[in-house]
Amino acid sequence: MASRQSSVSSKSSSEGSEIAPAKGKLGVMIPGMGAVATTFVAGVEAVRKGLAQPIGSLTQMGTIRLGKRTDARSPQIKDFVPLTKLNDLVFTGWDIFEDDMYSAASKAGVLEQELLSKVKPFLKSVKPMKAVFDHEYIRNIDGPNKKKGKSKMDLAEQVREDIRSFRKSSKADRLIMVWCASTEAFLKPNDIHGSIEKFEKALTKSDPKIAPSMIYAYAALKEGVPFANGAPNLTVDIPAMLELSREMEAPICGKDYKTGQTLMKTILAPGFKARLLGMSGWFSTNILGNRDGEVLDDPASFKTKEESKLSVLEYILQPELYPELYGNICHKVKINYYPPRGDNKEGWDNIDIFGWLGYPMQIKVDFLCRDSILAAPIVLDLVLLLDLAQRTSSLKGLGIQEWLSFYFKSPMTVPGLYPEHDLFIQLMKLKNTLRHLKGEDLITHLGLEYYD
Numbered sequence: 001m002a003s004r005q006s007s008v009s010s011k012s013s014s015e016g017s018e019i020a021p022a023k024g025k026l027g028v029m030i031p032g033m034g035a036v037a038t039t040f041v042a043g044v045e046a047v048r049k050g051l052a053q054p055i056g057s058l059t060q061m062g063t064i065r066l067g068k069r070t071d072a073r074s075p076q077i078k079d080f081v082p083l084t085k086l087n088d089l090v091f092t093g094w095d096i097f098e099d100d101m102y103s104a105a106s107k108a109g110v111l112e113q114e115l116l117s118k119v120k121p122f123l124k125s126v127k128p129m130k131a132v133f134d135h136e137y138i139r140n141i142d143g144p145n146k147k148k149g150k151s152k153m154d155l156a157e158q159v160r161e162d163i164r165s166f167r168k169s170s171k172a173d174r175l176i177m178v179w180c181a182s183t184e185a186f187l188k189p190n191d192i193h194g195s196i197e198k199f200e201k202a203l204t205k206s207d208p209k210i211a212p213s214m215i216y217a218y219a220a221l222k223e224g225v226p227f228a229n230g231a232p233n234l235t236v237d238i239p240a241m242l243e244l245s246r247e248m249e250a251p252i253c254g255k256d257y258k259t260g261q262t263l264m265k266t267i268l269a270p271g272f273k274a275r276l277l278g279m280s281g282w283f284s285t286n287i288l289g290n291r292d293g294e295v296l297d298d299p300a301s302f303k304t305k306e307e308s309k310l311s312v313l314e315y316i317l318q319p320e321l322y323p324e325l326y327g328n329i330c331h332k333v334k335i336n337y338y339p340p341r342g343d344n345k346e347g348w349d350n351i352d353i354f355g356w357l358g359y360p361m362q363i364k365v366d367f368l369c370r371d372s373i374l375a376a377p378i379v380l381d382l383v384l385l386l387d388l389a390q391r392t393s394s395l396k397g398l399g400i401q402e403w404l405s406f407y408f409k410s411p412m413t414v415p416g417l418y419p420e421h422d423l424f425i426q427l428m429k430l431k432n433t434l435r436h437l438k439g440e441d442l443i444t445h446l447g448l449e450y451y452d
C-alpha cells in the first residue's frame with residue numbers, strides 16, 4: 001500500500017532525470033589560494049597518490065540507502081551518480097599574493113611539511129593569476145598581484161579571458177568556480193543588484209556597491225561556469241546573479257562553508273528542539289590565528305560573518321512556533337584574532353537550556369578544531385556536485401541548488417523561502433535529491449510496511 005511505505009514514489013521520481021556522463025577533465029577555478037584552497041588541492045593530490053583518505057567527503061566515502069531496509073542496497077554515492085573522478089580534476093586560481101600553491105600551503109601551516117613535500121611538484125605548478133581586488137572590501141590585507149582595469153566591466157572582461165584561456169590550456173571539458181577568498185565587508189542588497197541589466201550598467205560605471213566577488217561570479221556565469229560561494233559575502237545571492245545563472249544554465253550555491261562552531265550548532269540545536277528543551281542563551285567565542293582571522297578582525301568583514309553565524313539558531317528553533325521555549329534567547333558570537341593558534345581554532349560554547357518545570361541546565365562545548373581540515377572536503381563535494389547539477393537536465397536551469405544547503409552556514413534559497421539549517425534535514429534533502437534524479441523511491445522513514 002503506497003501510503004504505508006517508508007519509501008515513496010513520485011511521478012517525476014520514478015522517471016528520473018537525464019544526466020550527462022562525466023567525460024573528460026573538470027577544471028576547478030579558485031579565487032583565493034589561501035588555507036582552505038591549498039588544503040583542498042593538496043588533499044586531492046595526496047588522495048590521488050594514495051597517501052591519505054578523503055575523510056569528511058560525502059562524495060568519496062558516503063553511501064546512500066535505496067529502497068527498503070530489507071533490500072540491503074546501499075551503494076557508494078560516487079557509484080550511484082556519475083561524478084567526476086579525482087584524477088580528472090585540474091586546478092587554477094587567483095590571489096593578490098604571488099605564491100604558488102606550495103608556498104601558500106607552507107605559509108598557511110595547515111598541513112605538515114612531510115605531506116606537502118610529497119605533493120610539492122604538483123602544488124608548485126598551480127600559480128595564481130592576477131586578482132580583482134578592492135581594498136574597500138577587504139581592509140586588513142593587501143598584496144601586489146592585482147589586475148588593473150578602466151572599469152569594473154573591464155575587470156570582468158579580464159576574468160572572462162582568464163577563464164577562456166584556462167579552458168584551452170587545461171583542455172578541461174567543463175569548469176567550476178569556487179570562492180575561497182577572504183570574507184568581504186558587509187554589503188546590503190541594493191537596487192543595482194536587482195537585474196542583469198541594472199548590474200551590467202553599474203559594472204560599466206564602476207559602482208562602489210559591486211564587490212570583487214561579484215565580478216568573478218559575473219564573469220563565471222557569463223562563461224557558463226557554475227559558481228559556489230564559500231564565504232558569507234552577498235556575491236551570487238542577488239537577483240541579477242540568479243537571473244544570469246538561470247539564463248546561462250550555470251548553477252549557483254552558497255553561502256559560507258559550514259565548519260567548526262556553526263557545524264556544532266546545527267548538530268546540537270536540532271537535538272534540543274527534538275526533545276523540546278528550552279533555551280535562554282547561547283554564547284559562542286573563538287580564538288583563531290590564521291589569515292582568515294586577521295581579515296575578520298576588521299569590523300566590516302566580521303559583520304558579514306556575524307550575520308551568517310547568527311541566523312542559524314533562529315531558523316532551527318523556530319521561536320515563532322515555540323515562544324515559551326525559544327522566544328527569548330540571548331545569542332552571541334565572537335571571533336578573536338589570536339596569532340599563536342594559527343589555523344587550529346578553539347571554539348567555546350556555553351549553552352543555557354531549561355527542562356521540565358523550567359529548571360535550568362548548562363552545556364559547555366570546547367571544540368579544538370582545524371578549520372581548513374573541516375572545509376576542504378566541503379570544497380571537494382561542492383565542486384563535484386555542482387558539476388553534476390550542470391550535467392543534469394532537471395537541475396541545470398534552476399539557478400540556486402538548495403539541495404546543497406548541507407554544506408553552508410547561510411544556505412541560499414529563492415526569495416521568500418526560509419532556509420533549512422538543521423544538518424539532518426539538509427542531508428535528507430541532499431540524498432533524496434540524488435534518489436529523485438535516478439528515479440529511485442524517496443525515503444521517508446515511515447516503516448509501517450515492515451509490520452504488515
Ligand SMILES: NC(=O)c1ccc[n+]([C@@H]2O[C@H](COP(=O)([O-])OP(=O)(O)OC[C@H]3O[C@@H](n4cnc5c(N)ncnc54)[C@H](O)[C@@H]3O)[C@@H](O)[C@H]2O)c1
Pocket residue numbers: 031032033034035036037094095096097108131132133134138141143179180181182183184212213230231232256257258259260290291292295370371372374375
Ligand atoms: N576555514 C573554514 O573553516 C572556513 C569556513 C567557512 C568559510 N570560510 C571562508 O573561506 C574563505 C577562505 O578562508 P581561508 O582560511 O582559506 O582564508 P585565507 O586568508 O587563508 O585565504 C584567503 C585568500 O584569499 C586571498 N584573497 C583575498 N581577496 C582576494 C580577491 N579579491 N581575489 C583573489 N584572492 C583574494 C587572500 O590573499 C588569501 O590568500 C574565507 O572567506 C573564510 O571566511 C572558511
